[in-house]
Amino acid sequence: MKAAVFHRPGSVTCDETEDPNIQSPEDVILKVTATAICGSDLHLYSGGVPQARPMVLGHEFMGIVEETGPDVHHLKRGDRVVVPFPVACGGCFFCQHELPVACENSNPKNYGPEGGILTEKGGGLFGYGDLYGAHDGGQAQYVRVPYANHGPRKVPDNLTDEQVLFLTDIFPTGYMGVLWGELKPGETVAIFGAGPVGVMAAKSAVLHNAGKVIVIDTLSYRLEKVQQLTGCETVLWKNDRDTITQIRELTKGRGADVCIDAVGFEPERNIIDRLKATVNFEKGSIKVLDACFSAVRRGGRISILGVYPVHYDNFRLGQIFDKGLTVKAGQVPVHNIIDRLLGYVEQGKVTLEDIITHRMPLSEVSKAYEIFDKKEDGCVKVVLDPWA
Ligand code: NAD
Ligand code: ZN
Ligand code: ZN
Numbered sequence: 073m074k075a076a077v078f079h080r081p082g083s084v085t086c087d088e089t090e091d092p093n094i095q096s097p098e099d100v101i102l103k104v105t106a107t108a109i110c111g112s113d114l115h116l117y118s119g120g121v122p123q124a125r126p127m128v129l130g131h132e133f134m135g136i137v138e139e140t141g142p143d144v145h146h147l148k149r150g151d152r153v154v155v156p157f158p159v160a161c162g163g164c165f166f167c168q169h170e171l172p173v174a175c176e177n178s179n180p181k182n183y184g185p186e187g188g189i190l191t192e193k194g195g196g197l198f199g200y201g202d203l204y205g206a207h208d209g210g211q212a213q214y215v216r217v218p219y220a221n222h223g224p225r226k227v228p229d230n231l232t233d234e235q236v237l238f239l240t241d242i243f244p245t246g247y248m249g250v251l252w253g254e255l256k257p258g259e260t261v262a263i264f265g266a267g268p269v270g271v272m273a274a275k276s277a278v279l280h281n282a283g284k285v286i287v288i289d290t291l292s293y294r295l296e297k298v299q300q301l302t303g304c305e306t307v308l309w310k311n312d313r314d315t316i317t318q319i320r321e322l323t324k325g326r327g328a329d330v331c332i333d334a335v336g337f338e339p340e341r342n343i344i345d346r347l348k349a350t351v352n353f354e355k356g357s358i359k360v361l362d363a364c365f366s367a368v369r370r371g372g373r374i375s376i377l378g379v380y381p382v383h384y385d386n387f388r389l390g391q392i393f394d395k396g397l398t399v400k401a402g403q404v405p406v407h408n409i410i411d412r413l414l415g416y417v418e419q420g421k422v423t424l425e426d427i428i429t430h431r432m433p434l435s436e437v438s439k440a441y442e443i444f445d446k447k448e449d450g451c452v453k454v455v456l457d458p459w460a
Contacts, residue, residue: 074458075128075212076437078201081119084129086437092208092216097143100220102153106233107133107211107434109444109454110241111267111336112379116201117441120337121381123201131157131198132240133210134233137224146221153224154414155217156406157241159196159207162222166194173403178218179205195403211437213458225410228418234425234455236417238272242453243413243424244406245377246272246334250280251409252375252400253330257281262319262367264360265334266294266306268453269377271427273332274302279422286322288315293450301426312363319367327369335360336378365391376401427453433460 077087092101107130115121116129134154137147147153159179160172167175178196199209208215217224227236246269255261261277263270266289277285285304289295295306307318320327337358364374365388374397392399416422429452432440440454 073213074434076130076209076434076456077126078116078123078129079126081117084117084437084441086435089128089212092214094139094141095216096218097141098219098221099141100137100144100147100217100224101139102133102135102155102210102215102217102224103138104133104135104210104212104215104458105152106135106237107456107458108237108240109211109440109456111269112200112241113441114445115336115379115381117445121201121203121379123203125202127199127201127206128208128212128215129199130209130211130215131200132237132242133198133215134227134237134240135210135215137220138214140220144220147224147226151224151226152229153226154236154239154410155198155210155224156244156410157198158223158403158406159198159205159218160222160407161219167222170405170408172222172405172407178207197403211434211456211458213434223407225414227414231417232425234428235423236414237455238268238424238427239406239410239413239417241404241406242268242272243276243422244409245269245404246274247276247279247409247413248404249273249332249334249375249377250276250330253332253373254398255280255282255330255373258283259329260284260286260323261330261332262286262288262328262364263304263332263334264288264309264364265336265378266291266298267334268427270332270334271298271301271452272424273334273377274298274304275422275424277304278302279416284322286319286328288319291447294447294452297427297452312359312366316363316366323369327367327372329369330373330375331364331368332375333361333364333378337380362388365395365397368395368397370395371397373398374400377404428455430454432456434458435460 160175161177196205
């Protein structure tokens with residue numbers, strides 16, 4: 073089959089690879105009909121999340137069940153499904169406690185403190201490397217989906233792939249950013265990042281009857297897009313000081329009730345050793361997170377959706393304490409809210425496909441990553457067709 077294979081930072085190519093096969097009784101093999109590139113894929117692409125061997129990427133995908141393992145009871149061949157990006161068994165301690173992103177059975181490796189990033193075993197993701205369970209991803213013609221009784225959701229025939237594809241990740245992620253921030257009707261939310269996740273957070277804030285939605289980005293074309301899609305106010309980031317001042321001016325000097333970080337860690341690209349797949353984290357930046365601490369009001373809430381792969385010195389604990397802030401971060405437990413969000417799409421309460429700017433064949437995946445990474449050509453979201 074054809075698949076998007078990560079070789080090393082900066083190098084993703086469409087290769088001919090082995091077809092996946094059923095390995096456990098609860099597996100299904102999915103014929104992928106649509107798949108997208110995510111900002112999270114860019115952390116692998118940049119080397120920020122290390123991956124030493126080649127692997128198939130992709131955690132935003134949907135398709136048609138091709139083959140089922142003997143213990144799959146919820147699905148049959150021919151069913152059309154979307155698949156949450158975390159791999160979760162449904163039965164372990166964490167899955168039973170609504171933490172599918174910490175599933176003990178989807179990532180058997182135990183990374184001790186000497187191993188670096190993760191400290192306990194658990195937490196598998198599709199197409200996100202050895203650190204997250206070594207599950208091949210869905211930027212491919214076929215993908216193996218483990219624990220298929222628990223993850224995939226059937227979608228109604230009257231909805232197109234593009235209408236439901238983003239239920240796999242970015243819509244639940246943006247929505248959870250708002251839930252974590254406990255946004256109340258009438259309150260102001262400042263969303264840092266007008267990428268796909270930031271746009272979905274803005275749409276979710278509108279669904280929650282926010283009083284004011286402010287979106288911040290360094291790219292004016294992305295701000296124009298999110299303004300057009302959600303009617304939000306926008307702030308063009310030039311530096312942290314001006315941005316914080318503008319947010320205060322828009323909030324009677326108090327600061328936003330909720331800040332959502334939909335940007336994450338920004339490595340300094342010129343210091344990435346693209347051959348060794350390493351990055352000097354000390355030279356990366358957490359300036360957006362720092363700005364959230366300053367732009368939120370006293371007693372406010374901060375949701376961190378953007379990915380931060382390691383520890384940082386000078387974390388603003390003093391500011392969190394002084395202002396009495398609540399901070400919530402993490403991979404989003406898609407399983408917990410996907411059914412509710414599918415309902416919103418079916419009822420026409422929200423549209424998701426309007427953020428797609430690029431539709432490309434999987435065979436052009438190298439170019440697709442380059443365009444999305446460099447934010448060229450007005451790119452907001454790329455959807456790949458594995459069969460074109
Ligand atoms: P993206 O790269 O397309 O978007 C990031 C946006 O941040 C870009 O528009 C960029 O211009 C903007 N930006 C950069 N510096 C900025 C600054 N100083 N101020 C304001 N904006 C700035 O990526 P995306 O797909 O929207 O994803 C955003 C983040 O969310 C990524 O870190 C991704 O890994 C993460 N993510 C997390 C989860 C989760 O489960 N927590 C799920 C999906 C994505
Ligand atoms: Zn994603
Ligand atoms: Zn589990």
